[in-house]
Amino acid sequence: MQSAETSTGEVQKGLESLAVDAPEEKKISEGARDRGVEEEAERVGEETTEKDEDDDDEMEREDHDSDEAEKPNIMNFDTSLPTSHAYLGADMEEFHGRTVHDEESCQMIPVLSHTSVMLIPGQTLPLQLFRPQEVSMMRTVMQQDRTFAVLAYSDTGERQAEFGTTAEIYAYREEQEYGVETVKLKAVGRQRFKIHELRTQADGIRLAKVQILPERILPSTLSSVQLSSQSRLQMHTSTQPTSKHCRQGQRWWQKYQKRKFHCANLTSWPAWVYSLYDSEILMNRVKRQLHEWDENLKDDSLPSNAIDFSYRVAACLPIDDALRIQLLKIGSAIQRLRCELDIMDRCTSLCCKQCQDTEITTKNEIFSLSLYGPMAAYVNPHGYVHETLTVYKANSLNLIGRPSTQHSWFPGYAWTIAQCRTCGSHLGWKFTATNKDLTPHKFWGLTRSALLPTIPKTDEEEEEGQEASRLLRL
Numbered sequence: 001m002q003s004a005e006t007s008t009g010e011v012q013k014g015l016e017s018l019a020v021d022a023p024e025e026k027k028i029s030e031g032a033r034d035r036g037v038e039e040e041a042e043r044v045g046e047e048t049t050e051k052d053e054d055d056d057d058e059m060e061r062e063d064h065d066s067d068e069a070e071k072p073n074i075m076n077f078d079t080s081l082p083t084s085h086a087y088l089g090a091d092m093e094e095f096h097g098r099t100v101h102d103e104e105s106c107q108m109i110p111v112l113s114h115t116s117v118m119l120i121p122g123q124t125l126p127l128q129l130f131r132p133q134e135v136s137m138m139r140t141v142m143q144q145d146r147t148f149a150v151l152a153y154s155d156t157g158e159r160q161a162e163f164g165t166t167a168e169i170y171a172y173r174e175e176q177e178y179g180v181e182t183v184k185l186k187a188v189g190r191q192r193f194k195i196h197e198l199r200t201q202a203d204g205i206r207l208a209k210v211q212i213l214p215e216r217i218l219p220s221t222l223s224s225v226q227l228s229s230q231s232r233l234q235m236h237t238s239t240q241p242t243s244k245h246c247r248q249g250q251r252w253w254q255k256y257q258k259r260k261f262h263c264a265n266l267t268s269w270p271a272w273v274y275s276l277y278d279s280e281i282l283m284n285r286v287k288r289q290l291h292e293w294d295e296n297l298k299d300d301s302l303p304s305n306a307i308d309f310s311y312r313v314a315a316c317l318p319i320d321d322a323l324r325i326q327l328l329k330i331g332s333a334i335q336r337l338r339c340e341l342d343i344m345d346r347c348t349s350l351c352c353k354q355c356q357d358t359e360i361t362t363k364n365e366i367f368s369l370s371l372y373g374p375m376a377a378y379v380n381p382h383g384y385v386h387e388t389l390t391v392y393k394a395n396s397l398n399l400i401g402r403p404s405t406q407h408s409w410f411p412g413y414a415w416t417i418a419q420c421r422t423c424g425s426h427l428g429w430k431f432t433a434t435n436k437d438l439t440p441h442k443f444w445g446l447t448r449s450a451l452l453p454t455i456p457k458t459d460e461e462e463e464e465g466q467e468a469s470r471l472l473r474l
Contacts, residue, residue: 063397071392075439081411082370085126088184092171099145099168103214109149110137111206117385118324119150119165119189122308123315126379129183133204138183149208154325163328166190215307216332221274222263279306282337286313289344294368306333313340316373318350318389319453347453354425356452358396365391378409387448394444396421403432412438425450
């Protein structure tokens with residue numbers, strides 16, 4: 001951008017050249033020329049000021065709203081809106097039914113390359129595809145069983161994936177934008193698999209020979225010592241009161257646990273040891289943690305099946321890919337729930353993945369603004385998928401640019417790019433309500449790929465100056 005003095009000098013030279021080249025009767029007077037120079041200088045100065053103001057809008061500014069942010073008592077935002085992914089368009093063709101491959105069977109499935117999402121069974125994956133090979137692959141997939149493969153790469157930088165998840169398309173649309181063929185779709189994760197072979201066809205589409213991994217359903221911990229004569233003493237969950245938090249519900253639950261583990265008296269282990277591996281007890285412990293994230297969470301909205309429930313929780317945990325792939329490898333819902341409880345208990349801090357020392361938010365600030373839970377996958381207009389975690393407060397962030405409502409994942413909110421104040425890495429967005437009656441008035445959406453779960457230092461470690469590993473590992 002040129003200064004006002006430079007522009008004034010150029011104006012003077014231009015006017016002088018006009019005076020020399022023009023006939024005598026058309027020469028401008030010295031006074032008129034000076035007045036023209038002054039007017040031009042003022043105009044250039046005004047334009048320079050306007051450009052500087054525009055540049056100020058694009059400059060970084062510190063975000064101080066987190067200091068004043070508070071949890072609203074009532075949220076009136078419709079949590080079903082984000083799950084619809086309305087930004088993809090309302091005229092998508094929807095499909096029903098479900099494709100399930102036999103466990104342990106080997107299948108040849110086309111692979112979706114160029115995606116950074118580690119898909120969890122049951123998780124929704126929105127996509128916008130522009131590459132000709134991917135568009136061609138999806139057309140072929142739609143003519144078959146609507147199933148493709150999403151490979152799971154860990155954070156260790158491995159070039160060859162070993163595991164992945166099948167994805168089934170349930171909404172699809174093709175369109176042309178500026179002469180470019182585009183595919184917009186919504187898919188859902190179905191089954192885990194292990195990769196045996198990867199090959200590329202002549203048309204550039206990759207195919208994977210995969211083996212569908214089974215879900216191991218473990219028997220009851222006390223089934224081997226259960227006495228048939230005492231089966232009449234067992235209580236079934238169908239007789240459970242509707243509210244567990246009332247006094248009647250608590251008494252019922254205590255009686256249920258006592259009768260369920262009464263056979264532990266016949267073994268050398270106490271009853272509480274067996275309760276550590278009971279799916280119902282594990283699910284209730286996880287639900288208590290989820291209620292801390294979302295006070296309005298209803299148990300009816302969660303899967304009642306232990307397998308589906310464990311996957312729902314895995315898709316909501318803000319953990320890095322190194323931890324997520326460990327959960328994906330586990331073939332038992334009970335063991336998966338135990339690991340998830342360990343993560344939820346120990347991981348109380350989320351830091352910038354690039355800095356590793358800059359704390360961005362804590363577990364207490366996480367909340368749900370979607371029926372999917374506190375974290376879900378969304379896709380931007382350029383085709384990049386972000387698994388976005390919603391929090392009330394976020395620290396150490398700088399905001400870039402002006403708020404925009406274009407292509408907003410949360411209708412009624414404008415987004416502003418947020419970067420780490422220390423290293424400048426992109427961490428997510430700040431969302432502000434465009435309607436003053438909409439609550440929460442503001443929140444932050446953090447992308448999972450930029451976060452690192454950490455364990456805060458204890459007071460003893462800080463006093464002794466110990467450099468213990470704060471990274472969370474199973």
